[in-house]
Amino acid sequence: MALIVQKYGGTSVANPERIGNVARRVARHKALGQQVVVVVSAMSGETNRLIGLAKEVMPNPSPRELDVLVSTGEQVTIALLAMALQELGVKAKSYTGSQVSIITDNAHTKARILKIDEERIRKDLDDGHVVVVAGFQGVDEQGNITTLGRGGSDTTGVALAAALKADECQIYTDVDGVYTTDPRVVPEARRLKSVTFEEMLEMASLGSKVLQIRSVEFAGKYKVKLRVLSSFEEEGEGTLITFEDDNNMEQPIISGIAFNRDEAKITVLGVPDRPGIAYQILGPVADANIDVDIIIQNVAADGTTDFTFTVHKNDLQKALDILRDKVQGHIGAREIIGDDKTAKVSVVGVGMRSHVGIASQMFRTLAEEGINIQMISTSEIKISVVIDEKYMELAVRVLHKAFGLEEV
Amino acid sequence: MALIVQKYGGTSVANPERIGNVARRVARHKALGQQVVVVVSAMSGETNRLIGLAKEVMPNPSPRELDVLVSTGEQVTIALLAMALQELGVKAKSYTGSQVSIITDNAHTKARILKIDEERIRKDLDDGHVVVVAGFQGVDEQGNITTLGRGGSDTTGVALAAALKADECQIYTDVDGVYTTDPRVVPEARRLKSVTFEEMLEMASLGSKVLQIRSVEFAGKYKVKLRVLSSFEEEGEGTLITFEDDNNMEQPIISGIAFNRDEAKITVLGVPDRPGIAYQILGPVADANIDVDIIIQNVAADGTTDFTFTVHKNDLQKALDILRDKVQGHIGAREIIGDDKTAKVSVVGVGMRSHVGIASQMFRTLAEEGINIQMISTSEIKISVVIDEKYMELAVRVLHKAFGLEEV
Numbered sequence: 001m002a003l004i005v006q007k008y009g010g011t012s013v014a015n016p017e018r019i020g021n022v023a024r025r026v027a028r029h030k031a032l033g034q035q036v037v038v039v040v041s042a043m044s045g046e047t048n049r050l051i052g053l054a055k056e057v058m059p060n061p062s063p064r065e066l067d068v069l070v071s072t073g074e075q076v077t078i079a080l081l082a083m084a085l086q087e088l089g090v091k092a093k094s095y096t097g098s099q100v101s102i103i104t105d106n107a108h109t110k111a112r113i114l115k116i117d118e119e120r121i122r123k124d125l126d127d128g129h130v131v132v133v134a135g136f137q138g139v140d141e142q143g144n145i146t147t148l149g150r151g152g153s154d155t156t157g158v159a160l161a162a163a164l165k166a167d168e169c170q171i172y173t174d175v176d177g178v179y180t181t182d183p184r185v186v187p188e189a190r191r192l193k194s195v196t197f198e199e200m201l202e203m204a205s206l207g208s209k210v211l212q213i214r215s216v217e218f219a220g221k222y223k224v225k226l227r228v229l230s231s232f233e234e235e236g237e238g239t240l241i242t243f244e245d246d247n248n249m250e251q252p253i254i255s256g257i258a259f260n261r262d263e264a265k266i267t268v269l270g271v272p273d274r275p276g277i278a279y280q281i282l283g284p285v286a287d288a289n290i291d292v293d294i295i296i297q298n299v300a301a302d303g304t305t306d307f308t309f310t311v312h313k314n315d316l317q318k319a320l321d322i323l324r325d326k327v328q329g330h331i332g333a334r335e336i337i338g339d340d341k342t343a344k345v346s347v348v349g350v351g352m353r354s355h356v357g358i359a360s361q362m363f364r365t366l367a368e369e370g371i372n373i374q375m376i377s378t379s380e381i382k383i384s385v386v387i388d389e390k391y392m393e394l395a396v397r398v399l400h401k402a403f404g405l406e407e408v
Numbered sequence: 409m410a411l412i413v414q415k416y417g418g419t420s421v422a423n424p425e426r427i428g429n430v431a432r433r434v435a436r437h438k439a440l441g442q443q444v445v446v447v448v449s450a451m452s453g454e455t456n457r458l459i460g461l462a463k464e465v466m467p468n469p470s471p472r473e474l475d476v477l478v479s480t481g482e483q484v485t486i487a488l489l490a491m492a493l494q495e496l497g498v499k500a501k502s503y504t505g506s507q508v509s510i511i512t513d514n515a516h517t518k519a520r521i522l523k524i525d526e527e528r529i530r531k532d533l534d535d536g537h538v539v540v541v542a543g544f545q546g547v548d549e550q551g552n553i554t555t556l557g558r559g560g561s562d563t564t565g566v567a568l569a570a571a572l573k574a575d576e577c578q579i580y581t582d583v584d585g586v587y588t589t590d591p592r593v594v595p596e597a598r599r600l601k602s603v604t605f606e607e608m609l610e611m612a613s614l615g616s617k618v619l620q621i622r623s624v625e626f627a628g629k630y631k632v633k634l635r636v637l638s639s640f641e642e643e644g645e646g647t648l649i650t651f652e653d654d655n656n657m658e659q660p661i662i663s664g665i666a667f668n669r670d671e672a673k674i675t676v677l678g679v680p681d682r683p684g685i686a687y688q689i690l691g692p693v694a695d696a697n698i699d700v701d702i703i704i705q706n707v708a709a710d711g712t713t714d715f716t717f718t719v720h721k722n723d724l725q726k727a728l729d730i731l732r733d734k735v736q737g738h739i740g741a742r743e744i745i746g747d748d749k750t751a752k753v754s755v756v757g758v759g760m761r762s763h764v765g766i767a768s769q770m771f772r773t774l775a776e777e778g779i780n781i782q783m784i785s786t787s788e789i790k791i792s793v794v795i796d797e798k799y800m801e802l803a804v805r806v807l808h809k810a811f812g813l814e815e816v
Contacts, residue, residue, distance in 0.1 A: 016464035050484065056424035058491035065494070068502050069487035072480035076458065079477035083466035086473070094476050098506070099551055143507055 007157030010044035023084035042073025063108030074134035097137035104138035154215035162222035176230030177239035253351030270334025273300035415565030418452035431492035450481025471516030482542035505545035512546035562623035570630035584638030585647035661759030678742025681708035
C-alpha cells in the first residue's frame with residue numbers, strides 16, 4: 001500500500017472552506033487505497049497575528065516563549081483538518097510535533113530536527129487513520145516546544161516522509177508546479193514534469209518561492225521523492241524534484257528562464273589592481289548586512305580595474321554611502337556609480353554542463369533584439385546577464401522561445 | 409517561603425495591556441519573597457472564536473479534536489504572560505497542561521484531573537522562576553490533549569495548589585470578593601472577609617458567578633485555602649472561602665441576601681391528592697429539559713391540593729404548553745396558571761442552623777413593607793421566598809438592613 005506525505009501551506013488552509021477543500025483532496029487519496037500523512041501550516045496570517053501580540057507584550061520576545069506562542073497556529077489547523085476529514089467520514093487523528101516526538105535541538109525559533117519517533121503514526125495508519133501532523137514545530141529533549149523557523153512545515157513534511165520511508169512527499173502550494181518561466185511574463189511558459197534540485201536553487205525567481213531550500217536539501221540527503229502540486233486545482237502531476245543521482249535520461253538542456261528585477265548594480269571605477277582590493281570594497285558592505293549577489297572583476301588594464309557587483313535595490317543608497325564614505329578615498333578608486341534600472345535574466349539547466357554553445361546562443365538572441373548586456377556571470381548550470389530593466393520581459397520571452405521551452 | 413497559586417480568568421488577560429497588569433501584580437508578589445505559580449485562562453472571546461471555527465468545519469465537532477483546538481487558547485496566554493514577566497525582569501517559564509503532566513481521564517471536553525507531577529514546577533520555583541501554567545487543560549495517559557470543561561481553569565489552580573501544598577490559591581476575577589448582596593441593589597453591601605463553601609453554593613446569584621462549583625468542591629476535598637480577589641483593583645484581601653471543619657469561631661448568623669429575578673412560577677390548581685401525582689406533573693417537564701428550582705406542595709384539603717414550582721422565565725411558555733397539552737387532562741387538574749412577574753429572595757447563612765427566629769424575622773420584615781409572600785422554601789442554611797418582582801429590590805434592601813449586613 002502506497003504511503004504518501006502531503007504538506008499544505010498557510011494559504012491552502014486559510015479558512016474553514018479551504019480546509020474543507022484540503023479534506024476532500026486527502027479523502028480522494030485515501031479512497032485510492034493510499035495511506036496518507038498530512039502536514040499543515042498555520043492558517044495564513046495567524047503566525048503574524050501571534051507575533052504581533054507577542055511584540056505588544058515584549059518588544060523583543062524571548063525565543064522559548066515565542067515558540068510556545070506561535071506553535072498554537074499549526075495546532076489550530078490540525079484540529080480543524082482532522083474534524084473536516086471526520087465530517088467526510090474519514091477516520092483521522094491530529095498530533096502536535098510534541099505528541100509524535102519530533103525531537104529537535106533547542107535552538108528556539110530555528111530548531112533542527114534530530115529524530116522522529118514514527119511508531120505512533122505507523123500504528124494509526126495501520127488502523128486506517130489519516131494522520132494530521134502540525135508542521136513547523138517540535139520538542140527538545142527536555143520537553144520544551146520548539147519551532148523550525150519560517151517555512152519549516154516543508155521540512156516537517158520531508159522529515160516525516162524520510163522517517164516513514166514514504167513513497168512520495170507532496171508539497172501543495174498555490175502554484176501547480178515549477179515552470180520554465182513566470183507565466184505572467186511568457187504565457188507559453190510550460191510546467192516542468194521534473195526539475196533537479198540544483199536547477200530549483202538557481203531558478204531563484206521561480207523555485208525559491210515554491211519550496212524552502214532547507215527542505216529540498218533534506219529531501220536530497222534522505223532520498224525523499226518530492227513533488228510540488230497546486231492545492232487550488234484539480235489533480236495534476238505537478239513537478240517532481242529530482243536529484244543528481246536519479247540518472248535521468250534525456251535531461252533537457254535548458255529547464256527554464258529565471259529573472260529578477262530587484263537587483264541594482266554598483267560599479268567601482270579605476271580600482272588599483274592589487275591583492276585584497278575585493279575585500280576592502282565588500283568588507284564594509286557585508287558589515288552593514290547588505291547581501292551581494294553577482295560580483296565581477298575584469299582583468300586589469302593600465303594598473304587599474306573596474307569592480308562591479310549587485311545588491312538589492314532597497315540597499316543601493318546605503319551601499320553607495322558606505323562606499324563613498326569609507327572605501328573610495330581609502331583605496332583610491334576614481335568613481336563609484338550606482339544604477340537601479342537593471343534586471344537580471346538567467347538561463348538555467350543541468351544539461352548545459354555538457355553542451356557548449358548555450359552561452360553564445362543566449363548572447364546572440366539578446367543581440368538580435370538590440371538588448372545590451374551589462375554584466376555576465378556564469379555557474380555550472382546557469383548563465384546570468386544583467387541588462388537594462390526595461391528590456392527584461394522582452395529578454396525573457398525571446399530566450400524562452402529561442403531555447404524551445406514553449407508549451408507544445 | 410510562602411508558595412501561592414494565582415489564577416487569572418479570561419477578562420483579566422483579555423489583551424496585551426491587561427496581561428501586562430497581571431504581570432505587574434505577579435511581580436509584586438514575587439518581590440515579597442513568595443514563590444508564585446500562575447494559572448491562566450484563554451483571552452476572553454478566544455475559546456468561543458475557536459469553537460466557532462470548529463463548527464464551520466464540523467457542525468458537531470469531535471471531542472478529541474475540539475480539545476486539541478481550544479487548548480491553544482490558554483497556550484497563547486501562558487506564552488504572553490511569561491514574556492510580560494520577563495519584560496519586567498522576572499524569570500518566568502510557561503507550561504502547557506501536557507508539559508507539567510496534568511494527567512486526566514479521557515473524557516474529552518469535560519475531563520477530570522487524576523494526578524499532577526509537580527516535580528518540574530517545584531524545580532523551576534526553586535530556581536527562582538515564576539511558573540505559568542495553562543489552565544483548563546491536561547493530557548490523558550495516552551498523551552491525548554484533554555480539557556476540563558468551561559471554568560476548568562479554577563480547577564487547575566486548585567489542583568496545582570493541592571499538589572504543591574501551596575499556602576493559598578488566589579482566584580482573581582472581575583469582582584473583589586463575595587458580597588453580602590449585590591452592591592448595585594444595596595450600596596451599603598459589604599464584602600465578606602470569609603464565606604463558607606455551602607453559603608457560596610446557596611448564594612447562587614452572587615457566588616456561582618465568582619467561582620466554579622467544581623473547583624470549590626475540589627478545594628474542600630484537598631483542604632486548599634481558597635481566596636477570591638479582584639484583578640482590576642489594588643491589592644485587597646478579597647474573600648476567603650472556608651470549609652465546615654475550619655472551626656470558625658464567631659461565624660455570623662447571616663452572610664448575605666441572594667436574589668434572582670429569572671424565575672417564573674407555575675401553579676397547578678385542584679390536583680387530586682394521590683400518590684405519584686408530583687411525578688406525573690414534573691416528569692414531562694423534565695423530559696423537555698426544563699430545569700425546575702423550588703417545588704412546593706401543600707397539604708390537601710377536600711381531596712385536592714395545589715402544586716406550585718418555579719422554572720426559568722425563558723422556559724415558562726414551553727412548560728405551560730406541556731402541562732396543558734399532556735398533563736392537565738390526564739391528571740384531572742382544575743387549572744394551570746403561569747406567572748412571570750415573580751422574583752426569589754433568599755437569606756443565607758450557616759449560622760441559622762442553630763438560630764431559630766431567622767425565618768420569623770425575615771417574614772416580619774417583609775410584612776412591615778407590605779410585601780406579600782407567594783411561596784416559601786427552606787434548606788438548612790437558606791430561606792427563600794418568592795414575591796412579586798416589583799418588590800425585589802425593596803425586599804433585598806430591607807432584609808440587608810434587618811440582618812445588620814451593612815458596611816460599618
